[in-house]
Amino acid sequence: MESSSACERIIDANLNRSKEALRVVEDILRFNYDDEDLATQTKGIRAHLGSIAKKHIKTVAHRDTQNDCLTQVTLPEEKERESLFDILIANFKRAQESLRVLEEVFKLVSIESSLMCKQSRYKTYILEKQVYDKYSKY
Template sequence: MESSAACKRIIDANLNRSKEALRVVEDIIRFEYDDEELATFSKSIRALLGSIAKKHIDSIEHRDTQNDCLTKVTLKEEKNRDSLFDVLIANFKRTEESLRVLEEVFKLIDIDSSLLCKHARYDTYILEKKVYDRYKKH
């Protein structure tokens, strides 16, 4: 099984990305919509990712933010949002994409974590649909 520095950097970046995006989702659901059920659902997915991050804490050793070729690149689409709902949806997409990356890379080093990321991605799809159905009218 492969456990290269590149894999560790990918894992570190995508665990951070998915947890950060879920925090945004959770806070909007909590503070904009005051929806305890869906905020708790989001929090449970984030907690699962936290447990995976603890298991793979050594990935931080390979972090190299200063030399990452994309840390200074911001696309036009990333600069503006029209509403909190747009922020919410953008962060759902960010979460889903990063969970897919984690699922694939973990297949090289930890199949259990890969499966957990797959389930977290599906749970995120479910959460996104519930939020969309309840709050798209806002």
């Protein structure tokens, strides 16, 4: 049986992960590609997640970073990137994975938040395709 504390920790970690990943995407689109439209779309998704985070701010109380068993684990493929485009795509994937986790775990806590995460996840799929079509040639 799951504990509410575990759910809160999962939500906290994945809200942070998804927002951080989208910030990386936004900054690369903004500063490397000067793409106001795509950067603004990314910022909008991140803001949408911020509104979810505000509803669930108490998840921070369950944060236990110092005792998290995976904070010191880094896989070899995480250590190197070949280009800003590779970083961009890796962070799209990171955001999508964390949004999927949120969608599932929120089913135990808030159906509304679960549906909002699902919507955000689909928006990132669409945005990733736009970015890929526009910049994969570089």
